[in-house]
Amino acid sequence: MAIADASPVKTTCPYCGVGCGVLAKADAGGVVEVRGDPDHPANFGRLCSKGSALAETTGLEGRLLHPEIGGRQASWDEALDLVAGRFSETVRIHGPDSVALYVSGQLLTEDYYVANKLMKGFIGSANIDTNSRLCMASSVAGHRRAFGADTVPGTYADLEQADLLVLVGSNLAWCHPVLYQRVASAREMRPEMRVVVIDPRRTMSADSADLHLPVRADGDVALFAGLLAHLADHGALDAAYIERHTTGFDAALAAARAFGRREIANRTGIRPADLDRFYRLFAQTPKVVTVYSQGVNQSASGTDKVNAIINCHLATGRIGKPGAGPFSVTGQPNAMGGREVGGMANMLAAHMELGNPLHRERVQRFWKAPAIADKPGLKAVDLFRAVADGRVKALWIMATNPVDSMPDADHVRAALADCPFVVVSDVLAATDTGHYADVRLPAAAWGEKDGTVTNSERRISRQRPFLPLPGEARPDWWIVAEVARRMGFRSAFSYAGPAAIFAEHAALSAYDNNGARDFDIGAYAAIGTAGYDALTPFQWPAQSAQEAGDIRFFAEGGFFTPDRKARFIAIAPAAETWPQGASSLVLNTGRVRDHWHTMTRTGKSPRLSQHLAEPFVEIHPHDAARHGIGDADIVRVATPRGAVLVRALVTRRQAPGSIFVPIHWTDQFASNARVGTLVAPATDPHSGQPALKHSRATVTRFPAQWYGFAVLRHKPDGIPADYWSLARCEAGWRVELAFAGDRDWAGLARGLFAASPEAETLVYHDEALGRHRFAWFEGRRLAAALYLARDAVAVSRSWAVEQLAADYPHHHTRFSVIAGRPVAGVSDRGATVCSCFGVGVNQIAAAVGTGCTTVAAVGERLQAGTNCGSCRAEIRGIIDAHRLQAAE
Numbered sequence: 106m107a108i109a110d111a112s113p114v115k116t117t118c119p120y121c122g123v124g125c126g127v128l129a130k131a132d133a134g135g136v137v138e139v140r141g142d143p144d145h146p147a148n149f150g151r152l153c154s155k156g157s158a159l160a161e162t163t164g165l166e167g168r169l170l171h172p173e174i175g176g177r178q179a180s181w182d183e184a185l186d187l188v189a190g191r192f193s194e195t196v197r198i199h200g201p202d203s204v205a206l207y208v209s210g211q212l213l214t215e216d217y218y219v220a221n222k223l224m225k226g227f228i229g230s231a232n233i234d235t236n237s238r239l240c241m242a243s244s245v246a247g248h249r250r251a252f253g254a255d256t257v258p259g260t261y262a263d264l265e266q267a268d269l270l271v272l273v274g275s276n277l278a279w280c281h282p283v284l285y286q287r288v289a290s291a292r293e294m295r296p297e298m299r300v301v302v303i304d305p306r307r308t309m310s311a312d313s314a315d316l317h318l319p320v321r322a323d324g325d326v327a328l329f330a331g332l333l334a335h336l337a338d339h340g341a342l343d344a345a346y347i348e349r350h351t352t353g354f355d356a357a358l359a360a361a362r363a364f365g366r367r368e369i370a371n372r373t374g375i376r377p378a379d380l381d382r383f384y385r386l387f388a389q390t391p392k393v394v395t396v397y398s399q400g401v402n403q404s405a406s407g408t409d410k411v412n413a414i415i416n417c418h419l420a421t422g423r424i425g426k427p428g429a430g431p432f433s434v435t436g437q438p439n440a441m442g443g444r445e446v447g448g449m450a451n452m453l454a455a456h457m458e459l460g461n462p463l464h465r466e467r468v469q470r471f472w473k474a475p476a477i478a479d480k481p482g483l484k485a486v487d488l489f490r491a492v493a494d495g496r497v498k499a500l501w502i503m504a505t506n507p508v509d510s511m512p513d514a515d516h517v518r519a520a521l522a523d524c525p526f527v528v529v530s531d532v533l534a535a536t537d538t539g540h541y542a543d544v545r546l547p548a549a550a551w552g553e554k555d556g557t558v559t560n561s562e563r564r565i566s567r568q569r570p571f572l573p574l575p576g577e578a579r580p581d582w583w584i585v586a587e588v589a590r591r592m593g594f595r596s597a598f599s600y601a602g603p604a605a606i607f608a609e610h611a612a613l614s615a616y617d618n619n620g621a622r623d624f625d626i627g628a629y630a631a632i633g634t635a636g637y638d639a640l641t642p643f644q645w646p647a648q649s650a651q652e653a654g655d656i657r658f659f660a661e662g663g664f665f666t667p668d669r670k671a672r673f674i675a676i677a678p679a680a681e682t683w684p685q686g687a688s689s690l691v692l693n694t695g696r697v698r699d700h701w702h703t704m705t706r707t708g709k710s711p712r713l714s715q716h717l718a719e720p721f722v723e724i725h726p727h728d729a730a731r732h733g734i735g736d737a738d739i740v741r742v743a744t745p746r747g748a749v750l751v752r753a754l755v756t757r758r759q760a761p762g763s764i765f766v767p768i769h770w771t772d773q774f775a776s777n778a779r780v781g782t783l784v785a786p787a788t789d790p791h792s793g794q795p796a797l798k799h800s801r802a803t804v805t806r807f808p809a810q811w812y813g814f815a816v817l818r819h820k821p822d823g824i825p826a827d828y829w830s831l832a833r834c835e836a837g838w839r840v841e842l843a844f845a846g847d848r849d850w851a852g853l854a855r856g857l858f859a860a861s862p863e864a865e866t867l868v869y870h871d872e873a874l875g876r877h878r879f880a881w882f883e884g885r886r887l888a889a890a891l892y893l894a895r896d897a898v899a900v901s902r903s904w905a906v907e908q909l910a911a912d913y914p915h916h917h918t919r920f921s922v923i924a925g926r927p928v929a930g931v932s933d934r935g936a937t938v939c940s941c942f943g944v945g946v947n948q949i950a951a952a953v954g955t956g957c958t959t960v961a962a963v964g965e966r967l968q969a970g971t972n973c974g975s976c977r978a979e980i981r982g983i984i985d986a987h988r989l990q991a992a993e
C-alpha cells in the first residue's frame with residue numbers, strides 16, 4: 106500500500122518516555138516529513154533533536170524484509186510453522202518454563218498484550234521479561250511497595266508548577282529533552298522556581314541548576330534518609346497525612362536516623378553545607394517534585410532509592426497535588442504500556458498480581474485460557490543465565506538487542522550461541538543479537554506500526570502508520586498471534602487488528618475491578634475500529650481526553666494496599682558491598698543526547714551522528730593525568746568481565762575517581778565498544794534490575810602509533826584497524842581509526858575504499874612528519890579521503906564530511922582535500938553543537954565574538970538552540986569560555 110494522501114498523520118515519537126506527539130507524512134515518492142504535534146499534551150508541538158530527525162531514519166537501508174531460517178530467505182508460513190512447532194515441542198518435552206520471550210519497551214501495547222497473553226495464559230509460564238527490566242523495574246517495585254500498585258501519582262504539568270524540582274539520577278536535558286524544555290520555559294516565567302540536580306556527573310541538566318549535588322554512586326538512599334530525618338527534626342512533616350493515609354512512619358524514621366550525619370557525608374560524598382542547603386530548600390517548599398530516572402533505577406539498591414524518595418513525599422503529604430509528588434520518568438516509549446499489560450516476569454495483566462490467586466483466576470477466566478502462570482518467571486539477568494545453563498531451550502527476542510544492552514554481555518552472547526533455538530524479530534537485518542538467530546522475523550518499524558503507547562504521565566496515545574509495510578514485514582502482534590494460532594490457540598488469538606486487541610486489553614482492565622485497581626480504561630472496551638482510529642491522547646484514570654476529572658493519585662490517600670494506606674519503607678544502612686581498589690575507578694554508563702539505545706534507528710541519521718560521533722570515556726583531568734591519558738587518546742577500559750576501546754574525553758564534568766562510558770555503540774558501529782561487556786550482572790534484590798551504573802574499572806592508554814580519519818561515500822565492508830568507529834554523515838560515512846603499529850598504508854587505503862579503476866587518486870606522504878593522505882575523486886565528487894598521522898589527525902571533521910557532498914569541477918581545488926582544510930574564503934563550521942539546525946562550534950564562537958553574548962542572541966542569529974534546546978547548555982559554555990578569554 107502506498108500512502109498517496111499527503112495529509113499528516115498524528116502519531117507518537119518512538120524514542121523516550123516523554124511520548125511526544127508527531128505529525129508525520131510521506132509523499133508519493135516516499136519522502137518523509139515530521140514535526141511536533143501542537144495538539145499533543147506531552148509536547149505541544151516541540152520535538153527534541155532525535156524526534157526532529159525521525160525522517161532521516163525511515164529509509165529501508167539495512168532493513169530485514171523477509172523471514173529467514175538459518176540465514177536463507179523463507180516464507181512466512183515456513184518460518185511461523187517452525188517457530189510454533191519448536192516452541193510447542195520444547196514445552197511438550199521439557200515443560201512450559203523451558204521456553205521464554207524477551208521483549209521490549211519499544212513494542213506497542215497491543216504487541217506486548219498478545220505476547221504476554223500467549224506466555225502467561227496459554228504456554229503457562231511467566232518466562233516473559235523485557236528490556237524495561239533494565240530501565241525502570243526498580244520504580245515499579247518501589248511503587249508497589251509503597252502504593253500497593255505501580256502507580257505514577259503525578260503529571261508533567263507538576264514539573265512546571267513545582268517551586269522546587271529535584272532531579273535525581275536524571276539528565277533530563279539530554280534524556281527527556283522536551284520535558285526539560287517545558288521546565289526551562291516554566292522557569293523563564295517563574296524565575297523563583299528552583300532546580301536541584303543530584304547526580305555524580307555534572308551533566309548538562311546540572312549546568313542550569315541552582316544546586317548540583319555530586320552524589321557518590323549509590324549514595325542516594327543515605328541522602329534521602331538524611332532528608333527524612335531533617336524533615337522530622339525541623340517541623341516539616343504533615344502529621345495529618347501520615348496519620349490518615351500511611352503506615353510504618355516510625356520505623357522508617359528510625360531506620361533513616363540510623364545513618365547519622367557522618368555516615369551520610371561518607372556515603373554521599375557531598376559537603377554538609379550543600380546537603381543542608383538542599384534539605385532546607387526541600388523542607389521549606391511545599392510544592393516540590395522529585396523526578397528520578399535511570400540513575401536511581403539501575404542500581405543494586407534501586408528499589409530502596411525509590412522508596413527513600415517516596416518516604417519523603419509521603420512524610421510531607423506532597424503527593425498527587427499540583428506541583429508536588431515523586432515522579433518516575435521512563436526511558437522507553439512504551440515502558441508504561443508494557444507495565445499496564447503486565448509484560449514483565451513478575452507481573453500479571455492490567456496491574457494485577459501474579460502472586461494473588463484471585464487475580465490469577467480472574468485473568469485466566471477472562472482469557473478463557475487453558476493455563477495461567479502461577480509463579481514469577483525469570484527476570485532478564487536470570488533469564489539469560491537460564492539460557493546459558495540450558496534450562497531455557499527456546500528463546501524469542503523481540504525488538505531489542507540483549508547482546509549489547511545486557512550486563513555481562515559476552516556471557517549473553519555465548520548463551521545465545523549455545524541455545525538450541527533462538528528467534529529474533531527485528532526491523533534490521535544486521536544486529537549484534539540477530540547474528541545468533543536461527544529464525545529472523547521481519548517486524549514493522551515506526552511509521553508502519555499501528556497501535557498505542559503510554560508515556561511517563563500515564564497518557565495513552567496512538568502510533569499510527571504513514572508508510573506502507575515494506576517487503577514482507579509484519580506487525581509484532583500479528584507475528585505473535587500467528588505463532589499462537591499455530592500452537593493450537595486459534596480462537597484466543599484471532600484478532601482482526603490492533604483495535605480488537607486494545608478493546609480486549611481495556612475490557613480486562615475493568616474486569617471485576619470496581620475501583621480496587623488503579624488501571625481501568627474499561628470505557629474503551631467497545632471502542633471499535635473507527636473509535637480506535639480516531640482515538641486522541643488521554644491520561645488514565647480519566648476515561649477520555651474530554652473527561653474533566655482528577656488525573657492525579659493519592660492527594661487524599663486511596664492507595665491500592667488492602668487497608669488503602671501507603672507504606673513507609675524502613676531502609677536500614679546496608680553494608681557497602683562494592684569492591685574497592687586504589688587503581689580502579691567507578692564506571693558509570695548512560696545515554697548521550699542524540700543517540701538512542703543501540704543506534705539501530707539514530708545511527709541512520711547523519712545529523713544525529715555528528716554531535717558525538719565516537720564511543721568515549723569521560724574522565725576527570727586528575728585521573729587522566731594519573732593514568733598517563735591525554736585528551737583524545739584511545740583508552741582501554743577494563744573490568745574482570747571484559748574490555749572496550751574508546752576515545753578519552755578529559756573533562757571536569759566527571760567527578761574524580763569515576764568515569765562514564767555511553768551505552769550506544771555496538772559491533773555495527775565500533776571495533777570494540779559494547780559497554781555491557783564490562784558490567785557485572787549484579788541486580789537489585791527486589792526488582793531484579795541490573796546495576797548498570799556502578800562497576801569498578803581500570804583505564805590504560807592504548808599504545809596507538811598511528812591515528813586515522815576517513816570520509817567515504819560508501820559504507821566500508823570491513824575496517825582493518827585496531828580501533829575504529831563508524832558514523833553516518835551527510836552523503837556518506839566517517840570513520841575514526843587508530844593503529845598500534847605501522848601498516849601498508851596504501852594497501853589499507855585501497856582495501857578500505859575499493860575505489861574504481863577510473864577514480865582519480867591524490868596522494869601525499871611525509872615520512873619525517875609522519876603524515877599520509879589519500880583522496881579519490883569519481884567525476885566531480887570526492888569518493889573517499891583518508892588522513893593518517895603519527896599524532897592526532899589535525900583535520901576538521903565537520904569540514905571533511907561536507908566535502909563528500911561538494912562539487913569539485915576543477916582539478917586544482919581538489920588539493921584542499923589532501924591539505925585537509927578549506928580553500929581560502931570558505932569557512933569551517935566546526936564540531937556540531939546544535940543537531941536540529943546543524944550549527945557548529947566555530948559558527949557559535951564567531952557569533953559570540955561579534956556580539957551575541959546570550960543564548961537567546963545566538964539563537965536569533967543562527968537558530969542554534971531554538972528547537973529542542975538540548976544544546977543550550979553547550980552554547981552557554983561557549984559564551985562563558987569567550988567571556989573568560991576576554992577577561993584574561
Ligand code: SF4
Pocket residue numbers: 118119120121122123124125148151152153154155156157281282283284
Ligand atoms: S523528548 Fe525527544 S525523544 Fe523523547 S519523545 Fe519527545 S521527541 Fe521523542
